[in-house]
Amino acid sequence: MNKIKRYNRIKAVLADSGKSNKEIAEHFKIQEETVSRWMSNKAQPSLQRLFELAEFLDVDVRTLIVSNKS
Incomplete structure (x- = not known):
């Protein structure tokens, strides 16, 4: 099974913002x-x-990506 590597946090940020996929689209x-x-x-x-x-x-772009540092 291929595990998908996480590069972005778009789902989490959208949930926090209250916006939907449809609104973004x-x-x-x-x-x-x-x-x-x-x-x-x-x-x-x-x-x-x-x-x-x-x-x-209305967020800092860095909140949309997963950090490469632990």
Whole structure:
């Protein structure tokens, strides 16, 4: 079984913000499936999109990614 490596914290940040996949998809004019794939770490947004997402969620972009340091 392939374990998916976590690179982003989008799911957790969305839960804290009260925003939904649908709101993100509508705002960025993308499919909800794309947002779902980001949340499950099956795909990653581009760096530019990550910054745009942070702006939309009103969070520091660093909160959207998993630290590489323990």
